Amino acid sequence: MVCLTELQQKFGSQIVESHFRDNRRIDVPASTLLPLLTSLKTDYGFSMLVDLTAVDWLEYDGATDRFSVIYLLLNMDSGERLAVRVPVNLPEAVLPSVYGLWRGADWMEREVWDMFGISFSGHPDLRRILMPEEFDAFPLRKDYPLKGRGERHNFPVITRSGS
Amino acid sequence: MTDGRVPAGVSDGLLVWPLSMPLTPVDTLETASAEREYVWTLNFGPQHPATHTTLRLVLTLDGEKVLNAVPYIGYLHSGFEKLGEHLDFNQYVTIVDRMNYLSPLANEIAWHHTVEKLLGIELTPRCKYLRTILAELMRMHDHLLNLGTTALDLGGFTAFLYFFQQREHIYDIVELASGQRFHTSYTRVGGVLFDVNTDWINRVRKFIREFPKVYDEVDRLLTKNRIFVDRTKGIGYLSREEVINFSAVGPVARASGVERDLRRDEPYLAYADLDFDVICSRGGDCYARYLVRMQELLESLKIIEQAVENIPGGPVNIGVESDMVLPSKPSVYRSIEGLIQHFEVIMPNRGYDVPREQIYAATESPNGELGFYIVGNAETRAYRARTRPPSLIHFSMFPHMIRNHQLSDVVAVLGSINIIAAELDR
Numbered sequence: 001m002v003c004l005t006e007l008q009q010k011f012g013s014q015i016v017e018s019h020f021r022d023n024r025r026i027d028v029p030a031s032t033l034l035p036l037l038t039s040l041k042t043d044y045g046f047s048m049l050v051d052l053t054a055v056d057w058l059e060y061d062g063a064t065d066r067f068s069v070i071y072l073l074l075n076m077d078s079g080e081r082l083a084v085r086v087p088v089n090l091p092e093a094v095l096p097s098v099y100g101l102w103r104g105a106d107w108m109e110r111e112v113w114d115m116f117g118i119s120f121s122g123h124p125d126l127r128r129i130l131m132p133e134e135f136d137a138f139p140l141r142k143d144y145p146l147k148g149r150g151e152r153h154n155f156p157v158i159t160r161s162g163s
Numbered sequence: 164m165t166d167g168r169v170p171a172g173v174s175d176g177l178l179v180w181p182l183s184m185p186l187t188p189v190d191t192l193e194t195a196s197a198e199r200e201y202v203w204t205l206n207f208g209p210q211h212p213a214t215h216t217t218l219r220l221v222l223t224l225d226g227e228k229v230l231n232a233v234p235y236i237g238y239l240h241s242g243f244e245k246l247g248e249h250l251d252f253n254q255y256v257t258i259v260d261r262m263n264y265l266s267p268l269a270n271e272i273a274w275h276h277t278v279e280k281l282l283g284i285e286l287t288p289r290c291k292y293l294r295t296i297l298a299e300l301m302r303m304h305d306h307l308l309n310l311g312t313t314a315l316d317l318g319g320f321t322a323f324l325y326f327f328q329q330r331e332h333i334y335d336i337v338e339l340a341s342g343q344r345f346h347t348s349y350t351r352v353g354g355v356l357f358d359v360n361t362d363w364i365n366r367v368r369k370f371i372r373e374f375p376k377v378y379d380e381v382d383r384l385l386t387k388n389r390i391f392v393d394r395t396k397g398i399g400y401l402s403r404e405e406v407i408n409f410s411a412v413g414p415v416a417r418a419s420g421v422e423r424d425l426r427r428d429e430p431y432l433a434y435a436d437l438d439f440d441v442i443c444s445r446g447g448d449c450y451a452r453y454l455v456r457m458q459e460l461l462e463s464l465k466i467i468e469q470a471v472e473n474i475p476g477g478p479v480n481i482g483v484e485s486d487m488v489l490p491s492k493p494s495v496y497r498s499i500e501g502l503i504q505h506f507e508v509i510m511p512n513r514g515y516d517v518p519r520e521q522i523y524a525a526t527e528s529p530n531g532e533l534g535f536y537i538v539g540n541a542e543t544r545a546y547r548a549r550t551r552p553p554s555l556i557h558f559s560m561f562p563h564m565i566r567n568h569q570l571s572d573v574v575a576v577l578g579s580i581n582i583i584a585a586e587l588d589r
Contacts, residue, residue, distance in 0.1 A: 020520045021280055047407050051523070051551040055538055060546060070536065072523055072551075076407055076421070079428050083523060104410025107559040115244075130237040130588055139245060146242075146249055 002044050002082060011036050025083040033086050034096040037071065041101050046073040046082060049098065052108035054088070054116045058142035066090050067118060071098070088118050097123035115140035202230065205570070209238050213316045213574040216584030218558070220573070227570045232562045236555075236587055243589040247548030251514070252278045252352050255548065260346040262550065262586040265308050266301035268337065269528045271350040276431060277524040277535035278352055278545075282517060284487065288433075288475040290354050295433040296367065296470045297340070297349070298526070299463040303374075304333045305529030305581070306414075306456045306463075313453065313578030314385055317394050322381045329377055332370050339363050353488045354480030367471050371464060378460060386457065395449035399564040399576035402447060409560045413531020413553055414459065415580055417443045418451040425527035437469050449579040486515045514543035530554060530581055554587040 004017045004026070011032040018025050028036055040046045050072040057063035065087035073082045088095060097120035098105045109120045110129040117138035120126060128135065135151070137144055208219040217238040223231040243262065247255050252275075259274040260267040272294050279286065286294075311326035334344045340359050341349035349356050385391050401411070406419040416423060424441040426434040442458040444451040483490045489508055494501030507513045517539040525534030531553040540546035557580040564576050 020518075020522060021283070023522055025521075049410050050525075050532065051410075051534065051536065051549070053536055053549040053551075055521070055547045055549075060538075060540060070521075072534075072536070076423065079423075081523075102410065103405075103408045103563075104556055104559065107555055108410075111555070128237075130240040132237070139242060144245075146245060 001080060002040070007036065007039075010039065023083060024081065025085055027085045027087075030086050030088065030095055033084075034098070037073075037084065037098055037101060040073060040082070040084070045075045045077055046080075047076045048074040049102035049104050049108070050074045050081070052098075052105055052112060054112045054118055054140075056116060056140065056142045067093060067116060069095055069112065069118060093118040094121050095119075096121055097126075099123050114138070117141065201225065207573065209235075213577065214582075214584075215312055216582065216587075218582065218584050218587065220561075222570070222573070224570060229565050229568050229570060229573065232565045232573075234558060234561055236558065236584070239584045239588040241589070244548055244550060247545055249544065251511070251544040255545070256350060257346065257348045259550075260348055262552065262589060263305070263528065263530065263533075263554070263583045264345070264585055265583060266305040266529045267346050268297045268349060269301040269305070269526070270533065271348065272298050272301075272432075273526040273528055273533045274535055275350045275352060276526050277522060277537055280524045281520065281522045281537050281539050282352070282487065282515075284353050284481060284485070286354065286432075287478055287481060289358075289477050289479045290481075291433040292470050292474040293355060293359060293479060294350065295437070296467050296474070297337070298432065299466045299470070300333050300336060300367075302463045302529040303460055304330055306460050307333075309529075309578065309581045310381075310385075310453065310456055310460075313449075313575070314391065316574040316578050317391055319385060319388065319391060322384045325377050325381050325384075329374060332373075336363070336366050336370060339366055351480070351488065353485060358479040364471055364474070367467065371468050371471070374464060375461075378457075382457065386454070392450060394571070395453055395575055395579070396446075398449045398568060398572050399579055400448045401560070401564060405560075405563070406447075409563070410556045411531070411560060412556070413527070413529070414442075414452055414455045415531065415557055417441070418455045419447040420445045425525060425532060429525075431526060433470060434466075436473075437466050439466050449575050452579040511543075517541055517543060525551065528553065530557070530583070530586075550586075550589060552586045552589060554581070554583050558582050558587055 004015065008015050011028070014029050016027045052069070052071055054067050054069045056067055057065060067088040068085050069088055071084040073084065086095065095118060097109055099109065099122065107129060109123050110126060112118050113120065113126050114128040114131050115138060127133065131139065137149065202223060202225050205222045205224055206219070207222055208214045209217045219235040219238070221233045221235065222229055243258050246258050250258065256271050256274060259270040262270050307326040307330050311323040315323040337347055338344045340363055341347040341356060401419045403420045406416045406421055420443060422441060422443050427441050439462045442455050442462060444455050480488045483504060486504065486507065490501040490504045495505045519539055519541050521536065521538045523534055523536045525532045532551065533553060534551035536549035536551070537545045538547040561576065561580065565573060
């Protein structure tokens, strides 16, 4: 088990721990994210990044930050899981990339960029992954409507005779 | 195309539209080989018989040697996670069905496993066993298709037909339980749609009796087949460290020596009561992944056999007093309490208490750890429903796995990592 006080000594007292069911989460500020994750990987054996995802808090009552990015870590030896949550806010929604720590973060970070518009500095190839490159919105943001903004209807259609 | 890249935008005066994504390679080529004049580019997909689904690879080839592969995905993206924010916990099960459509029930079980963890529901013993049987049937279902089509792509048509016939039997079993062959939408919060009867149990028993014969036949056809072994052994090698670093899970990870199986390490449903082995291999290549999947078929059969013989009686759903499940039809039609409860469960803006919390829970799906990250917001739909799709993570390893292999190995590697594009793109 990672000791919280140990982490707080190393990375400041802003690290907060919480539990829900069997999930253990720590909330960290973006400034200490990369050193913390590096330490979790090298010193505490969290060798696998299970998932990297984001949540848009726009319509959530009482939320103070616009986004959270969540890193789900797994210690392959002990089976311990840990979720690291970091708040991200507009207009500069940028986090350091963890591509250097876990190669698996490659497509996960691209997906978060594609869906939420949170960019990751230091990622070698941060392009859209699921949406086409010309797409100019971030569909999983809460201010993007479920029906879309007419992209499908305005899509240019090439007919056989017109080509 | 002498520089090894597809020209962007215009070719022969015709506007190529839509050029959905610019073709920048993920990993830059070694300049030495990129400057060679004979390096050429091959577009593999989006429609190709060996991709089995819709995905695209741009291969940079030196003769038949693959110097680089750049995957382009998103052709089947349909906003599943966005839909998950607008459909309630029971409605969204029809969408998760369509993620990994080779094992739809495994997705449903994973989804409701997470939802029930968020809500704090403890399932009835019968439901746990029933879902275990179905999850294992789905594992067999997925592995049978994967092994069959891998053999098909590598030239072994017979094994494909033998395994597909067995898949039909599993379809029949699932249809008997849920009324649907394919997209069953069978699980519900706190249970399943209908209970199963003894006919169903006998059908499963019959399948358990008959499957090993077909398995032996396919085993004899493929496992020591010279052509099959030559085309898979040493191909697409992944070391244990690479697999962990790439976040790979499931049979792909276990074939590289990672001893991890959520059924054993974080037991859910009835797995804690059942006796089974976690199949691992140190090979790390396509052949090892084939062997792991073949052995897992037998382990699944073992689990199903134990679960079917020990399935407890009693109700399959949690009690109606939980306010989360539909009451029985007779009580809806004949009592005011039943009618009120039906109304409360069905109508939007009614429903039950959902904690304003976040949770991640995962199950061992046929492809590996299939997890959901749900944010609850005091309503019966998720505020955020993130899927952790094993296919996406496995496909991101593909350029690494195929580099410096032959063109013909592309289908072997693609088959061995079992990419389901609907889950890949969601």
